[in-house]
Amino acid sequence: MATWAQRFATATERPAIAYGMVVATVAAATVAQGVLELALTAPPAFMIYYPAIIFATVVAGARGGLIAVALSALVAASLWPAEARAGASLPVSAGLFVLTGALTVALAKPLRVAIRRGATVQERFRLAQQAAKDSFVILDPVREAGEVVDFVWVYANAAADRMAPAGVPGLVGRRVREVFPDETGQDMFERLRRALSQDQPDDVEVRRIIDGEEHWVRSSALRAGGGVAVTFRDVTELRNTVDALRRGEARVRAFVESLPQLMWVANADGAWTFASPQWLTFTGQKSAEAVESGWLSAVHPEDRDGVAEAWRQAVRGALPFAPQFRLRRSDGAWRWVHGRAAVLPDEGGGVRSLFGSASDITEIVEARQDLEARVAERTRDLEASLEARARTEAALAQAQRLETVGRLTGGVAHDFNNLLTVVIGGLDMMLKAPDDTARVTKLATAALAAGRRGERLTRQLLAFSRRQELRLANLAVAPLIEQIEPLVRRAAGEAITLEIDCSPEVGAARLDAAQFEAALLNLVVNAADATAPGGQIRIEAARTMLAEGQVREAAAGPYVRLSVSDTGSGMAPEVLEHVFEPFFTTKETGKGTGLGLAQVYGFIRQCGGAVDIRSALGAGSTISLYLPAADGPLAVVAEVETPVFSTGMDGLRILLVEDDDAVRAVTESLLDEMGCQVETAINGMEALQRLGQNADFDLVLSDIVMPGGVSGVDLARRLRAIHPALPVVLTTGYSGETLDDPDEAEAWPILRKPFRAEQLSAVVRQAAGAA
Numbered sequence: 001m002a003t004w005a006q007r008f009a010t011a012t013e014r015p016a017i018a019y020g021m022v023v024a025t026v027a028a029a030t031v032a033q034g035v036l037e038l039a040l041t042a043p044p045a046f047m048i049y050y051p052a053i054i055f056a057t058v059v060a061g062a063r064g065g066l067i068a069v070a071l072s073a074l075v076a077a078s079l080w081p082a083e084a085r086a087g088a089s090l091p092v093s094a095g096l097f098v099l100t101g102a103l104t105v106a107l108a109k110p111l112r113v114a115i116r117r118g119a120t121v122q123e124r125f126r127l128a129q130q131a132a133k134d135s136f137v138i139l140d141p142v143r144e145a146g147e148v149v150d151f152v153w154v155y156a157n158a159a160a161d162r163m164a165p166a167g168v169p170g171l172v173g174r175r176v177r178e179v180f181p182d183e184t185g186q187d188m189f190e191r192l193r194r195a196l197s198q199d200q201p202d203d204v205e206v207r208r209i210i211d212g213e214e215h216w217v218r219s220s221a222l223r224a225g226g227g228v229a230v231t232f233r234d235v236t237e238l239r240n241t242v243d244a245l246r247r248g249e250a251r252v253r254a255f256v257e258s259l260p261q262l263m264w265v266a267n268a269d270g271a272w273t274f275a276s277p278q279w280l281t282f283t284g285q286k287s288a289e290a291v292e293s294g295w296l297s298a299v300h301p302e303d304r305d306g307v308a309e310a311w312r313q314a315v316r317g318a319l320p321f322a323p324q325f326r327l328r329r330s331d332g333a334w335r336w337v338h339g340r341a342a343v344l345p346d347e348g349g350g351v352r353s354l355f356g357s358a359s360d361i362t363e364i365v366e367a368r369q370d371l372e373a374r375v376a377e378r379t380r381d382l383e384a385s386l387e388a389r390a391r392t393e394a395a396l397a398q399a400q401r402l403e404t405v406g407r408l409t410g411g412v413a414h415d416f417n418n419l420l421t422v423v424i425g426g427l428d429m430m431l432k433a434p435d436d437t438a439r440v441t442k443l444a445t446a447a448l449a450a451g452r453r454g455e456r457l458t459r460q461l462l463a464f465s466r467r468q469e470l471r472l473a474n475l476a477v478a479p480l481i482e483q484i485e486p487l488v489r490r491a492a493g494e495a496i497t498l499e500i501d502c503s504p505e506v507g508a509a510r511l512d513a514a515q516f517e518a519a520l521l522n523l524v525v526n527a528a529d530a531t532a533p534g535g536q537i538r539i540e541a542a543r544t545m546l547a548e549g550q551v552r553e554a555a556a557g558p559y560v561r562l563s564v565s566d567t568g569s570g571m572a573p574e575v576l577e578h579v580f581e582p583f584f585t586t587k588e589t590g591k592g593t594g595l596g597l598a599q600v601y602g603f604i605r606q607c608g609g610a611v612d613i614r615s616a617l618g619a620g621s622t623i624s625l626y627l628p629a630a631d632g633p634l635a636v637v638a639e640v641e642t643p644v645f646s647t648g649m650d651g652l653r654i655l656l657v658e659d660d661d662a663v664r665a666v667t668e669s670l671l672d673e674m675g676c677q678v679e680t681a682i683n684g685m686e687a688l689q690r691l692g693q694n695a696d697f698d699l700v701l702s703d704i705v706m707p708g709g710v711s712g713v714d715l716a717r718r719l720r721a722i723h724p725a726l727p728v729v730l731t732t733g734y735s736g737e738t739l740d741d742p743d744e745a746e747a748w749p750i751l752r753k754p755f756r757a758e759q760l761s762a763v764v765r766q767a768a769g770a771a
Contacts, residue, residue, distance in 0.1 A: 015060075018059050018060035018061075018064060019060055019064060019067070021056070021059050021060070022056040022059065022060050022064045022067055022068050022071075023071070025052040025055050025056050025059075025068060026049070026052050026056070026068050026071040026072055026075065028052065029048050029049045029051070029052035029072065030075050030079075032048050033045070033048045033049075033075075033076070033079070034079075036048065037079075045076050045079075045093060046072070046073075046076050046093065046094075046096075046097040049068075049069075049072035049075075049076065049097070049101070050100075050101070050104055052068055052072060053065055053068045053069055053072065053101050053104050053105060053108070054104060054108045054111075055068075056068035057104070057105050057108035057109055057111075057112060058108060058111060058112045058115060061109070061112060062105055062106075062109050065101075065104070065105030065108060065109070066101075066102065066105055068101075069097075069098060069101035069102060069104075069105065070098075072097070072101065073094050073097055073098055073101070076094070076097065077090060077094055133159060133233070134159060134231050134232070134233045135156075135157060135159040135160035135162075135163055135231065135232050135233065136155075136156075136157045136159070136160060136229070136230070136231050137153055137155060137156045137157070137160045137171065137229075137230050138153070138154050138155040138156075138224060138227055138228070138229050138230075139151040139152060139153055139154065139176070139192060139227055139228050139230065140152055140154050140226060140227040141192075141193075141196060141226070141227065141228075142175060148193055148196070150175045150176055150177050150178075150189065151175065151176045151188075151189065151192050151227075151228070152173065152174065152175050152176075153171040153172050153173065153174055153176075154172065154173075154227065155172060156170065156171040156172050160232075163210065163234060164179065165179060165180070165210055165211050166211050176188050176189055176192070177189060182209065183209070184208050184209050184210070187206065187208075188208075191204070191206070191219075191221065192221065192228050192230070195221035195222065195223060195228050195230075196223055196227075196228055197223075198223065199223065200222075201220050201221060201222035202220060202221055203218075203219075203220045204218075204219055204220075205217070205218050205219075205235065205239075206219060214236070215234055215236050216234070216235050216236045216239045217232045217233065217234055217235065218232060218233050218235045219231070219232035219233075220232070256276055257276070257277055257278070259278065259357075260278065260359070260360070261278065261357040261358060261359050262276060262278045262279040262282055262283075262327075262337070262357065262358040262359075263275075263276035263278065263279065263355070263356065263357045263358075264276065264279060264290070264295070264355075264356050264357075265353060265354070265355055265356075266315075266341075266353060266354040266356065267353055267354075268315075268350065268351040268352060268353065268354075269315070270311060270312065270314075270315035270354070271291070271292045271293065272290060272291045272292060272293070272294075272295055273291060273353075274291070275287060275290035275291065275295065279295075279358075281330070282327070282329060282330065282360075283295075283298040283327065283328060283329070283330060284329075284330030285297075285298060296308055298327055298328050299325055299326070299327060299328075300325060300326035300327070300328070300334055302326075303323075303325035303326050306323065306325070307323050307325045307339070310322075310323045310339075311341075314341050314343075314354070315351070315354065317343070317351065320340075320341070321339060321340060321341035321356065322338070322339065322340050322341075323338075323339050324336060324337070324338050324339075324361065324365070325337060325339065327358065335360055335362045336360070336361050336362045336364075336365040337358040337359060337360055337361060337362075338358065338359050338361045339356060339357070339358045340356060340357055340358075341354050341355065341356035341357075342354070342355050342356075423447045423451065427447065430444065451754060472510050472511060472512055472607065473510070473511070473512075473513070474508050474509075474510055474630035475508055475509065475510075475511055475513055475516075475630075476504075476507070476508045477502065477506050477507070477508065477509055477541055477560050477562070477627075478502050478503065478504045478506055478541070480513060480516060480517065481500065481502045481520070481539070481541065482502075483517075484517045484520060484521065485500060488500075488520065488521060488524050488539070491521055491524050491525050491528060492524055492527075492528045492537055493528055495533035495534065496528055496531055496533065496534075496535050496536065496537055497534075497535070497536045497537070498524075498536075498537050498538075498539070499536065499537070499538045499539070500538075500539045500540075501538070501539070501540045501541070502539070502540070502541035503541075505543070506541045506542060506543050506560055507543055507560065507629060507630075507631075508560075508629070508630045508631070509559075509560040509607075509627035509628060509629055509630055510607060510608070510627070510628050510629075510630045511607050511627055512603070512607070515603045516603075516627075518599070518603075519599070519600040519603050519604070519625065520539070520562070520564070522597070522599065522600055523564040523600065523623055523625075524537060524539070524564060526597070527564055527565075527566035527568065527621070528566075530566060530568030530569055530570075530621065531566045531567060531568035531569075531620075532568070532569075535566065535567040535568060536566070536567045537564065537565070537566045537567075538563075538564070538565045538566075539562070539563070539564055540561075540562075540563045540565070541560060541561070541562050541563075542560075542561050542563075543558065543559075543560055543561075543629060544558075544559055544560075544561050544626075545557070545558055545559075546558075546559055546626065551610050551612050551626055552610065552612070553605070553610040554609065554610035554626050557628070557629075558628075558629035559609065559626040559627060559628060559629055560626075560627045560628075560629050561624050561625070561626055561627075562624070562625040562627065563622055563623070563624040563625075564622070564623050565620065565621070565622040565623075566620050566621055566622075567620045568620050568621060569617065569618065569620075570615045570616050570617045570618055570619050570620050570621055571613075571615040571616075571617070571621060572617050576613060576615060579597050579613060597623075600625070604625055604626070604627070607627055607628065608628045609625065609626045609627045609628055610626045611623065611624070611625055611626070612624045612626065649674045649675050649676050649761070649764060649765060649768070650675035650676075651675065651676075651677065652674075652675070652676045652677065652698050652699065652764070652768055653676070653677045653679075653696065653697050653698045653699075654671055654676050654677070654678050654679075654697065654698065654699050654700070654701055654764070655678075655679050655680075655681065655687060655690060655691065655697045655699075655700045655701070656668055656671065656678050656679070656680045656681070656701050656702075657680075657681045657682075657683070657684065657686075657687040657700065657701070657702035657703060657706070657712065657715065658680070658682070658702075658703045658706075658731075659682050659683055659703060659706045659707055660703075663703075663753070664680055664682070667701070667760070668680060670757050670760055671701075671760070671764075673757075674757075674760075674761055674764070676764075679697075683706050683707055683708035683710065684702070684706055684708055684709075684710025684711065684712070684714060684715040685708050685709070685710050686708075687700070687702065687710075687715055688710070688715065688718065691719070691722075691723070697726065698727075698768055699726070699727050699728070699729065699764065699767055699768050700715070700716075700719060700726060700727070700728045700729070701729045701731065701751075701764070702715055702716070702728065702729075702730055702731070703730075703731050703732065704730050704731065704732040704750075705732065705733075712730045712731075712732075713730070713739070713744075713748075715728075716728040716730065716744070716748050717744075720747075727767045727768060728747070728748045728767075729748065729749055729750075729751060729763055729764065729767050730748050730749070730750045730751070731750070731751045731752070731753060731755075732750060732751075732752060732753065733752075733753035733754075749763055749766070749767060751763045
């Protein structure tokens with residue numbers, strides 16, 4: 001009844017249903033009263049309505065109970081048969097009914113509250129047990145002849161039902177030995193019977209076999225009234241985890257104890273909390289001595305401060321802990337160890353603890369020290385060996401230079417002997433017949449031509465040595481090639497086809513016009529010599545962009561490539577290795593000096609470019625000159641005009657300073673013929689003395705390289721200090737001689753030897769006129 005009323009009360013939360021049930025209850029009581037009227041003679045008129053009033057109060061509260069009282073009184077009064085109620089007064093009976101009905105409502109109201117509260121508690125308990133992970137059951141004992149022979153489940157939550165063996169849909173109403181007929185059931189029965197006789201709950205971990213599998217259950221049983229309440233949880237997985245952790249801890253401990261390293265553990269503050277047995281055995285410390293900061297006492301005094309600071313840095317996370325230090329062994333010996341430490345972080349990323357180790361590296365340190373000593377010794381030996389090798393290489397380089405000089409001397413001697421033969425022979429014949437003007441003119445012209453050939457040979461030698469003075473400028477390549485085209489075609493000859501491909505789009509390069517023309521002519525002559533009649537030579541110019549390392553000796557950047565290709569015999573690899581060497585030639589004796597490609601190579605390198613040669617026997621050759629491209633303003637190549645000899649320098653007083661007697665005599669004669677008054681000095685010191693005695697000179701003409709410690713440049717600088725208005729002209733036989741100071745280069749023009757009378761006249765007149 002309680003359960004039904006409880007469910008009924010909670011099901012009638014809505015007023016319409018509740019009051020409807022009040023009316024229905026009164027109607028049911030009226031029907032029951034009618035049945036009694038038929039079955040009994042003068043049954044009680046109001047007694048049957050009291051249960052309806054109680055039910056109405058439980059369902060709809062006090063208001064519903066009072067409504068039931070009023071309805072019951074009206075119905076009973078309307079059905080009151082006067083003849084059957086003889087001696088009874090309707091007003092009195094109705095009044096007493098209403099009074100007792102109201103009292104019944106007052107007494108039934110607490111019952112409603114209790115039922116509703118009980119229903120709420122029961123619902124909460126049901127929900128809690130349904131969601132609970134722990135199993136909960138209530139069992140009542142089963143007695144036979146006064147003895148407990150089994151237990152039956154009277155309540156089991158969802159968790160408990162899930163732990164039931166397979167095939168058992170629910171535990172409620174089943175006996176323990178019915179569900180577990182094996183040893184497990186007997187153990188459960190014994191345990192429940194003991195709990196039934198105890199006043200305190202137990203707490204045990206028991207082994208159970210369910211569906212053939214082993215389970216460990218943590219359980220607590222308590223006597224509850226005449227039965228037993230039990231809570232339990234399957235802790236098999238937890239137990240296995242704990243066992244695994246214990247086994248892992250045992251393995252780690254065994255592993256740590258088997259390692260040769262000395263190990264320790266420290267807390268977040270850096271204080272040691274554990275020192276391994278190896279540490280204690282190695283140092284001889286006791287465990288209590290090593291913890292906190294006591295371990296530092298085993299560190300060598302000279303290393304202690306450094307190790308302590310390294311440990312503080314590691315604890316703060318600033319630096320890793322990896323020092324090498326000395327540690328006292330238990331026998332008193334100092335051993336080198338290498339310490340390391342790692343941080344175990346906590347959940348917030350901070351330091352939870354530190355794990356450290358130290359390895360004995362004494363043998364390694366000693367081996368390293370021994371190796372360093374050996375390396376130092378070997379380094380000294382190697383340095384001595386390198387010095388000896390350097391001396392050997394220097395001797396080899398000297399021998400190679402001597403070999404080159406020998407080849408150079410032979411080539412130059414051959415060519416200059418030819419030239420000197422012309423000059424000396426011509427002069428000898430002129431001296432024998434000085435009156436034969438026509439013959440003297442012819443021989444002098446031949447001697448002059450030989451001298452010019454000697455000058456060109458000298459310039460080739462200087463270009464090969466890369467000391468030839470270049471006048472680099474930004475020049476358009478196409479006009480230069482067009483200007484030299486007639487000469488190039490004559491050099492190629494009519495028997496060879498010459499093609500030139502050079503469009504204006506090639507642009508400009510930074511070069512020396514005269515040397516460029518000489519280089520191109522040299523390449524064409526070589527190509528013509530290697531090409532049989534009917535062959536072809538092609539000159540091609542193009543602008544290109546080189547990557548680093550694409551062409552040997554060429555830096556990355558824009559270039560103008562000038563290629564000369566021929567269909568000649570080509571060159572073998574062993575020939576290609578020597579093509580840039582001076583006086584190396586494959587031509588017949590007397591057909592070439594071997595300076596052509598060496599001169600081209602020297603010119604291109606002075607311009608900052610590179611040379612590339614592609615050739616194979618029978619496949620012709622292609623020589624490519626890579627000149628740095630220029631994008632700035634273009635220079636104008638001026639036409640060369642031969643100065644006209646003039647004698648308009650009559651009376652010009654010149655101090656001539658020259659150490660070579662022959663050159664001094666020839667120069668003095670030329671100046672005399674020009675009408676100049678010449679005085680001479682053989683070196684700079686004598687010139688200074690002459691100038692100190694008589695400073696009435698219009699110009700000083702001095703050689704640059706002279707003995708006595710005062711060069712021509714030194715002389716000019718001293719003259720600028722004492723006679724700033726006196727013009728100075730410098731002469732030199734070395735084409736590479738230049739003045740580094742732009743002001744000096746502008747003030748003191750340089751006349752290069754050998755020079756002709758016209759050149760001497762022009763530079764003297766220009767210098768004297770500028771003054």
